[in-house]
Amino acid sequence: MEILDPFAHxxxxxxxxxxxxxxxxxxxxxxxxxxxxxxxYLRAIGVLPPLPPAAAHVDAHVQPQAAPLPxxxxxxxxxxxxxxxxxxxxxxxxxxxxxxxxxxxxxxxPGYLDPARGSGGLGPAAARAALVAWMSSFALYFGVGxxxxxxxxxxADRFLSAGAVITIGAADVEYRLRLLGAAAVYAAAxxxxxxxxxxxxxxxxxxxxxxxxxxxxxxxERALLAALGYRLGGPTAHTFVExxxxxxxxxxxxxxxxxxxxxxxxxxxxDHRCLRLLPxxxxxxxxxxxxxxxxxxxxxxxxxxxxxxxxELTGYKPMDVYEGLxxxxxxxxxxxxxxxxxxxxxxxx
Numbered sequence: 001m002e003i004l005d006p007f008a009h010x011x012x013x014x015x016x017x018x019x020x021x022x023x024x025x026x027x028x029x030x031x032x033x034x035x036x037x038x039x040x041y042l043r044a045i046g047v048l049p050p051l052p053p054a055a056a057h058v059d060a061h062v063q064p065q066a067a068p069l070p071x072x073x074x075x076x077x078x079x080x081x082x083x084x085x086x087x088x089x090x091x092x093x094x095x096x097x098x099x100x101x102x103x104x105x106x107x108x109x110p111g112y113l114d115p116a117r118g119s120g121g122l123g124p125a126a127a128r129a130a131l132v133a134w135m136s137s138f139a140l141y142f143g144v145g146x147x148x149x150x151x152x153x154x155x156a157d158r159f160l161s162a163g164a165v166i167t168i169g170a171a172d173v174e175y176r177l178r179l180l181g182a183a184a185v186y187a188a189a190x191x192x193x194x195x196x197x198x199x200x201x202x203x204x205x206x207x208x209x210x211x212x213x214x215x216x217x218x219x220x221e222r223a224l225l226a227a228l229g230y231r232l233g234g235p236t237a238h239t240f241v242e243x244x245x246x247x248x249x250x251x252x253x254x255x256x257x258x259x260x261x262x263x264x265x266x267x268x269x270x271d272h273r274c275l276r277l278l279p280x281x282x283x284x285x286x287x288x289x290x291x292x293x294x295x296x297x298x299x300x301x302x303x304x305x306x307x308x309x310x311x312e313l314t315g316y317k318p319m320d321v322y323e324g325l326x327x328x329x330x331x332x333x334x335x336x337x338x339x340x341x342x343x344x345x346x347x348x349x
Contacts, residue, residue: 106234112161240283260290285324296337
């Protein structure tokens, strides 16, 4: 009988991460710290179930107003008690996602690319964009989906913004950044889909990406997990697009809106300016931009109506997420048939 999945077995096969200290503690306090570290590690690699999210740490990002839940498309098929239970369940999910996304431990520092700060050997924003593009190609080659890619980019940003540095492998910065990117995508893919470890392993990654040895990939992954404090489950913009469009229906219109919003939210990964926004704000901006791109011949009244619907759905007004709208509009591969400006979303009152 298989006791551990390949992910856990691979990570446990080598020495523990560098932050672990198994030396005897002084009294019970020292031993409890060792057990706590080991507990975090085993939960991060999936041997133990995850803990519920910790209490949120409020940061300086724009905070949305509490949004009323949209009506369920299937509400007519449930009695009032069932519909109320569904609304309560949705409310709990929304509250949990919102609390976790504002936890500073789950987010990169928005200003970590400032020239005055160290960033793990990563200087200009263009170097980060190149790393994200490489990670995207890596994910595509190995069949890793967009949900895991969003998570992987968040892992890499959190690692670098903490001032952590990969010290494994060749000394040049580009090699070590690629090693970090590969480890982040690998870890995120396994978090999203436990079957990943049966399709891809560290040997495949080392062979395809030109790393000197598969042990470098595993060591980089251990260093990444330790630097992240083994907190791997925070929501991303992809998570919130799924969450906000959960009641859009399974018709062609709803699916088309979801696909377009995911594609636009994916472009936010490249632009470091989007790090200043919460994932929910990026998702809200992507949904509004997707709606506008699907109906490019819209007039101002339609845009205002979509803005009201966005606030009801996400808690954000269009001007709350205008920075994200502007960034992702600029990232669109071709002219979408419309322009955006603050005047377009200004409150008529």
